[in-house]
Amino acid sequence: MTRDEFREALLGVMEQKQHWAWASFTNGTVAKALLHVHLEQEYAVFVRDFPVLVGRAYVQCPIPFVRRELAENLYEEETGGLHAGRPHPELFLEYPKGLGFELSRFEAVTLLPGAKLYRGLLDETTQSRGWSVAAAVVTLFIEGTPHERSLFDAAAPARPEPALTEHPLVKHYGLPIESLALTKAHRGVEGEHRKAAWRVMLDHVPEAEHVNVIGSMEQVLAAWLVYRDDVAQACGLAPSA
Numbered sequence: 001m002t003r004d005e006f007r008e009a010l011l012g013v014m015e016q017k018q019h020w021a022w023a024s025f026t027n028g029t030v031a032k033a034l035l036h037v038h039l040e041q042e043y044a045v046f047v048r049d050f051p052v053l054v055g056r057a058y059v060q061c062p063i064p065f066v067r068r069e070l071a072e073n074l075y076e077e078e079t080g081g082l083h084a085g086r087p088h089p090e091l092f093l094e095y096p097k098g099l100g101f102e103l104s105r106f107e108a109v110t111l112l113p114g115a116k117l118y119r120g121l122l123d124e125t126t127q128s129r130g131w132s133v134a135a136a137v138v139t140l141f142i143e144g145t146p147h148e149r150s151l152f153d154a155a156a157p158a159r160p161e162p163a164l165t166e167h168p169l170v171k172h173y174g175l176p177i178e179s180l181a182l183t184k185a186h187r188g189v190e191g192e193h194r195k196a197a198w199r200v201m202l203d204h205v206p207e208a209e210h211v212n213v214i215g216s217m218e219q220v221l222a223a224w225l226v227y228r229d230d231v232a233q234a235c236g237l238a239p240s241a
């Protein structure tokens, strides 16, 4: 596949990273008493171990340039040393803490069935399918959004960035603005991380790996949708007929 075809196929997957229940998490529909389920599952499925997932791509990669990009991402996520000031998984816990949720719950999360399957696939794709698949899954799929096209096309819709006072957790659930440290950190580094992720994919993934990478991304997307179905249901939501 040509570079352009590969990019289009990757963008096609990312544009499907949208779930029917997402609006209910951002417009206040989900009851505050159930919101902890969403945060706990996200934390245990990928947030807590995100630096390790980046590390799996790093250790398998023979290309020094790509390793340096991944090492920078890993270092920031694991330590916050370049930007956030604290490890990102730790900063994530400021959300439940600020909302008054019981933090000990985050130490022993029981994954919902779809969460378990999604995590199993994240482990498999980051450990057993080579660096290209691992980097695609971690830096494109997990870190990316349905708005990736806007990086290449000024006419494509960019990811919405409401003022922090309009952040759903602040607006609908009473989270203090100070607890949005991770949101602030991500806004600071995100643009660079998105560009780096695409540079790596488009300039360094060997053509022989393209089909493999796309196939893995599609599998991960399918598992993510089932995972989000399970979280939605556990948060009291059902798809409207």
Ligand SMILES: [Fe+2]
Residues within 6 Å of the ligand: 077, 088, 186
């Ligand atoms: Fe992060």
